[in-house]
Amino acid sequence: MTEPTYVVGHQQPDTDTICSALAYARLKQEQGTAAVAARAGDVNPETEFVLDRWDVDAPELLEDAAGEQLILVDHNEYSQTVTGARDAEVVEIVDHHRIGDVETSSPILFRNEPVGSTATILTQLFDDADETITTQTAGLLLSGLLSDTVVLRSPTTTERDRTVAARLAEIADVDYESYGKELLMHKSKIGEKSPREMVLSDFKEFQFDSRKVGIGQIETVEPSVVLDQRDAVLEAMEEIATERDYAVFLLLVTDLLEEDSTALVAGPEIATVEDGLDTMFSDREAFLPGVMSRKKQVVPPLEDAFY
Amino acid sequence: MTEPTYVVGHQQPDTDTICSALAYARLKQEQGTAAVAARAGDVNPETEFVLDRWDVDAPELLEDAAGEQLILVDHNEYSQTVTGARDAEVVEIVDHHRIGDVETSSPILFRNEPVGSTATILTQLFDDADETITTQTAGLLLSGLLSDTVVLRSPTTTERDRTVAARLAEIADVDYESYGKELLMHKSKIGEKSPREMVLSDFKEFQFDSRKVGIGQIETVEPSVVLDQRDAVLEAMEEIATERDYAVFLLLVTDLLEEDSTALVAGPEIATVEDGLDTMFSDREAFLPGVMSRKKQVVPPLEDAFY
Ligand SMILES: [Mn+2]
Ligand SMILES: [Mn+2]
Numbered sequence: 001m002t003e004p005t006y007v008v009g010h011q012q013p014d015t016d017t018i019c020s021a022l023a024y025a026r027l028k029q030e031q032g033t034a035a036v037a038a039r040a041g042d043v044n045p046e047t048e049f050v051l052d053r054w055d056v057d058a059p060e061l062l063e064d065a066a067g068e069q070l071i072l073v074d075h076n077e078y079s080q081t082v083t084g085a086r087d088a089e090v091v092e093i094v095d096h097h098r099i100g101d102v103e104t105s106s107p108i109l110f111r112n113e114p115v116g117s118t119a120t121i122l123t124q125l126f127d128d129a130d131e132t133i134t135t136q137t138a139g140l141l142l143s144g145l146l147s148d149t150v151v152l153r154s155p156t157t158t159e160r161d162r163t164v165a166a167r168l169a170e171i172a173d174v175d176y177e178s179y180g181k182e183l184l185m186h187k188s189k190i191g192e193k194s195p196r197e198m199v200l201s202d203f204k205e206f207q208f209d210s211r212k213v214g215i216g217q218i219e220t221v222e223p224s225v226v227l228d229q230r231d232a233v234l235e236a237m238e239e240i241a242t243e244r245d246y247a248v249f250l251l252l253v254t255d256l257l258e259e260d261s262t263a264l265v266a267g268p269e270i271a272t273v274e275d276g277l278d279t280m281f282s283d284r285e286a287f288l289p290g291v292m293s294r295k296k297q298v299v300p301p302l303e304d305a306f307y
Numbered sequence: 308m309t310e311p312t313y314v315v316g317h318q319q320p321d322t323d324t325i326c327s328a329l330a331y332a333r334l335k336q337e338q339g340t341a342a343v344a345a346r347a348g349d350v351n352p353e354t355e356f357v358l359d360r361w362d363v364d365a366p367e368l369l370e371d372a373a374g375e376q377l378i379l380v381d382h383n384e385y386s387q388t389v390t391g392a393r394d395a396e397v398v399e400i401v402d403h404h405r406i407g408d409v410e411t412s413s414p415i416l417f418r419n420e421p422v423g424s425t426a427t428i429l430t431q432l433f434d435d436a437d438e439t440i441t442t443q444t445a446g447l448l449l450s451g452l453l454s455d456t457v458v459l460r461s462p463t464t465t466e467r468d469r470t471v472a473a474r475l476a477e478i479a480d481v482d483y484e485s486y487g488k489e490l491l492m493h494k495s496k497i498g499e500k501s502p503r504e505m506v507l508s509d510f511k512e513f514q515f516d517s518r519k520v521g522i523g524q525i526e527t528v529e530p531s532v533v534l535d536q537r538d539a540v541l542e543a544m545e546e547i548a549t550e551r552d553y554a555v556f557l558l559l560v561t562d563l564l565e566e567d568s569t570a571l572v573a574g575p576e577i578a579t580v581e582d583g584l585d586t587m588f589s590d591r592e593a594f595l596p597g598v599m600s601r602k603k604q605v606v607p608p609l610e611d612a613f614y
Pocket of ligand 2: 323324381403423424425455
């Protein structure tokens with residue numbers, strides 16, 4: 001039997017990561033690759049809603065990727081990959097983030113584009129390959145796209161995302177505005193989590209120079225649910241920063257309706273964050289008007305400040 | 308005035324690098340970017356023939372890229388970039404090599420595909436953008452493609468390269484077999500060079516773990532011109548390896564007609580090369596049957612052996 005190639009997204013998988021793994025595994029299968037959709041962690045409530053809505057099983061949990069062949073989707077840095085990825089062979093990458101630290105020995109397909117979601121690029125890859133996008137696949141891709149772009153409201157949204165969303169919505173036979181609002185509702189279901197679960201639910205770790213920096217984000221229509229527990233949340237963040245030796249743990253509480261964020265911060269290097277984001281923290285809290293995108297509005301200036 | 312964006316290939320530029328810089332700068336200009344084709348070093352005799360044949364000026368020499376905006380073509384690692392690239396902003400990459408060490412703060416277009424030349428990918432980008440490929444641009448792209456694939460004979464050649472070559476040849480109005488042979492003739496004009504110039508004329512440096520490794524290649528229809536000067540060539544290689552602190556300096560003398568290579572080696576870590584290439588050097592020389600591609604047949608196993 002042929003060894004499978006796992007199509008896998010980042011840790012703390014979000015809807016774009018899960019739906020991209022599922023959709024790209026389908027495309028690769030159509031093209032004759034023994035591809036298997038995989039995931040690096042638990043499926044979040046928003047994604048559960050999506051899988052249920054389109055009647056698709058969750059990708060298989062890949063606990064250790066060592067020795068496997070991997071296609072990375074929706075990320076391209078080791079600090080965000082599945083366990084064992086450094087000892088795996090990366091055979092392809094499709095992503096829409098900054099260029100990270102994955103190197104390969106052989107030439108591979110690496111398609112990274114500055115668009116709103118990995119799903120947007122995958123739609124193009126189906127078209128390039130002249131493969132039909134089924135209703136179900138369109139539903140998955142649309143969900144990834146709408147989730148990552150906050151229903152086309154995030155500043156990462158491009159014209160191409162809009163065009164692709166309209167086309168996918170037609171194939172999937174849904175109104176993307178109302179379907180998108182349903183998605184956001186499920187993204188917001190954070191009330192029942194512990195502060196620690198909450199701050200780690202959408203979390204990424206970065207290596208900036210010699211320092212490790214953690215950046216979490218909670219996208220919600222009710223920021224007060226988080227901010228009302230401010231002290232407990234900050235305590236959880238401080239604990240995690242100490243355990244993992246972070247220079248900084250930054251949490252963005254993003255108000256999806258007002259399109260801004262409140263930042264909370266823990267760890268020793270707060271001044272560097274103030275410098276990078278051009279803001280001042282008062283009692284470890286700062287308001288960031290217009291900030292919705294970790295990737296586009298927070299990571300680049302922070303990286304600059306740390307180097 | 309808008310700051311220009313330089314489109315630049317690797318050091319020791321070859322025909323694919325120069326023609327890709329020229330062609331992609333044209334495409335970006337059509338799309339409204341203030342793009343300027345640039346080069347990181349001297350144009351080789353083969354490329355001079357190409358520029359003359361298609362009546363195109365050589366790209367501008369970029370001596371120091373610090374502070375500039377760069378589009379990297381035909382390479383994606385710092386050890387091969389123009390001086391100052393680490394202090395420049397890389398805004399796009401189009402390449403067909405292994406994934407190297409370039410990282411960015413923001414999401415960018417990075418289009419790397421395992422095909423025979425960067426020119427092959429650029430032809431696709433013209434099509435994707437619905438931009439016409441002029442006779443002159445087709446001549447440049449075809450030259451890059453035929454040079455890198457040794458007129459479609461190299462093992463890096465894919466079906467797509469063949470299709471694209473046929474199409475470009477039609478637009479450029481040449482027979483690609485006979486035009487390709489003219490190219491190879493110029494690639495082979497190495498007789499008048501000093502041994503040092505010869506071994507450095509198509510040369511790449513790699514960082515494998517903590518060791519620096521240099522790999523040169525001379526592609527020729529007359530390998531005897533090089534091998535008859537074996538001792539002088541080895542002396543030049545030993546000199547360079549010492550100056551630059553290389554673990555190994557490997558030179559591939561590739562016979563374009565027989566489609567094999569003779570390897571010469573200098574530096575202290577010869578045993579690692581023997582291990583990687585599964586060969587034995589006798590008096591610092593080894594015959595490598597079927598080996599034509601540094602990128603595909605030599606770099607990956609060497610990298611494995613050094614880690
Ligand atoms: Mn994404
Ligand atoms: Mn090339």
